Amino acid sequence: MTKNVTIFTTNTCAYCQMVKKYLGAKGVGYEEVNLDEHPDRQAEAMRLSGTMTVPVTVVTKQDETQEVIIGYNLARLAPAVAA
Amino acid sequence: MNQTEVPKYDLVVVGAGPAGLTAAIYTTREDIKTLVFERGVVGGLAAVTDKIDNYPGFPDGVAGLKLADDLRLQAERFGTEIELGEVTAIADEGTYKRLSTTSGDILSKAVLVATGSDYKKIGVPGEQEYYARGVHYCATCDGAFYRDKRLVVIGGGNSAFQETIFLTRYASHIDLLVRSTIKASDVLQKEMETYIKAAKVTVHTNTATEKIVGNANGVTEVLARQADKSLSFKTDGVFVFVGLTPNSQFLKNTLVRLDSIGFILTDDHMQTTMPGIFAAGDVRSGATMQIASAAGEGATAALKIREYLEGRPLPIQDEA
Ligand SMILES: Cc1cc2nc3c(=O)[nH]c(=O)nc-3n(C[C@H](O)[C@H](O)[C@H](O)COP(=O)(O)OP(=O)(O)OC[C@H]3O[C@@H](n4cnc5c(N)ncnc54)[C@H](O)[C@@H]3O)c2cc1C
Numbered sequence: 555m556t557k558n559v560t561i562f563t564t565n566t567c568a569y570c571q572m573v574k575k576y577l578g579a580k581g582v583g584y585e586e587v588n589l590d591e592h593p594d595r596q597a598e599a600m601r602l603s604g605t606m607t608v609p610v611t612v613v614t615k616q617d618e619t620q621e622v623i624i625g626y627n628l629a630r631l632a633p634a635v636a637a
Numbered sequence: 638m639n640q641t642e643v644p645k646y647d648l649v650v651v652g653a654g655p656a657g658l659t660a661a662i663y664t665t666r667e668d669i670k671t672l673v674f675e676r677g678v679v680g681g682l683a684a685v686t687d688k689i690d691n692y693p694g695f696p697d698g699v700a701g702l703k704l705a706d707d708l709r710l711q712a713e714r715f716g717t718e719i720e721l722g723e724v725t726a727i728a729d730e731g732t733y734k735r736l737s738t739t740s741g742d743i744l745s746k747a748v749l750v751a752t753g754s755d756y757k758k759i760g761v762p763g764e765q766e767y768y769a770r771g772v773h774y775c776a777t778c779d780g781a782f783y784r785d786k787r788l789v790v791i792g793g794g795n796s797a798f799q800e801t802i803f804l805t806r807y808a809s810h811i812d813l814l815v816r817s818t819i820k821a822s823d824v825l826q827k828e829m830e831t832y833i834k835a836a837k838v839t840v841h842t843n844t845a846t847e848k849i850v851g852n853a854n855g856v857t858e859v860l861a862r863q864a865d866k867s868l869s870f871k872t873d874g875v876f877v878f879v880g881l882t883p884n885s886q887f888l889k890n891t892l893v894r895l896d897s898i899g900f901i902l903t904d905d906h907m908q909t910t911m912p913g914i915f916a917a918g919d920v921r922s923g924a925t926m927q928i929a930s931a932a933g934e935g936a937t938a939a940l941k942i943r944e945y946l947e948g949r950p951l952p953i954q955d956e957a
Binding site for chain 1: 677678680687722771777782783874
């Protein structure tokens with residue numbers, strides 16, 4: 555079961571919009587961290603994903619395990635938020 | 638999508654870029670049952686471009702994301718369905734073509750291939766190793782990670798110039814490495830002058846990138862060659878814009894003929910060499926790689942597809 559979802563985004567990132575649209579269509583709530591507005595949280599996004607790219611979607615399960623999805627990757631995003 | 642019954646459409650459009658979405662606006666408006674398949678971003682490359690200054694109707698330019706969203710809304714207003722997934726193969730079954738997709742099979746009387754193209758890699762050591770950890774292909778996606786940092790941009794065409802200009806809002810300095818001479822338009826070159834004068838950008842022509850070097854934290858330098866001189870550019874990241882490669886691999890085992898690079902050959906009606914399969918936009922051989930022309934080709938294809946669906950034979954021309 556999904557406990558919460560956090561997406562790291564930027565203002566100009568089209569793939570971020572796609573992730574948000576997908577979650578919206580599936581009725582999955584999420585917290586958005588816009589790195590243009592919160593550059594101080596860039597290091598956190600980089601630590602979680604090991605990359606310097608967005609979107610980074612962090613799905614936290616009820617048992618506190620985390621799945622980190624880099625980019626707009628439906629093959630990973632869909633199953634991660636399905637349960 | 639229902640697994641047991643194969644859905645049937647008049648038209649499946651592969652790719653929701655400006656070409657595909659324009660075609661869908663035309664066909665759905667004329668009640669042609671249309672499904673658009675998109676494996677990436679709705680809006681295509683237009684959606685990942687920061688600002689578009691040369692698409693008619695927008696005197697102050699338009700943000701790529703905004704144009705993409707408006708194209709989608711306009712297509713959906715007339716009933717276009719957009720399915721997020723990839724078309725992986727097409728087979729001819731007479732009246733219908735069978736499309737294999739990541740959401741199952743689909744049957745369609747006509748198919749418009751509007752799959753555009755993807756960024757080319759340069760193929761130097763370090764490019765793959767530091768992918769997304771210092772080597773990037775999308776400025777609007779990853780530029781924000783380089784606030785007040787040094788960057789190297791590789792490429793000398795319109796995209797490289799446009800993206801370099803975009804990246805100046807973040808980077809402290811950009812070295813633009815152009816392998817031979819500059820191919821960007823005069824307008825972009827003139828715009829770039831401002832950034833060169835402000836010492837934000839230094840352009841290095843006849844400079845071939847040889848290696849991207851880094852450590853556990855990411856990229857640290859780019860090694861290049863200028864005639865018989867070896868050069869080193871200290872940097873925190875690299876953005877590569879060295880051209881595009883057509884998304885036509887899924888047509889390999891079909892009757893659709895491609896040119897030597899992989900762009901789809903069509904006639905003036907946007908018909909390919911496989912009956913019922915049309916192509917428009919950047920993926921088409923001879924395309925001018927502009928949003929306005931992609932939209933125009935999408936409209937032409939839509940009108941020709943209507944004639945095809947009405948059973949009006951389109952003359953086969955030599956070019957295809
Ligand atoms: C950096 C950059 C800046 C640019 N700036 C400008 C500009 O200022 N003005 C201008 O006019 N043009 C500009 N262009 C060019 C413009 O973006 C393209 O000419 C235009 O987007 C082409 O439209 P299209 O619909 O043919 O293809 P695309 O926009 O590439 O769309 C094709 C779509 O098909 C999808 N697709 C591919 N294969 C499949 C498959 N098998 N199944 C499902 N979907 C698939 C892709 O994901 C993509 O979304 C720029 C391009 C770049 C790279």
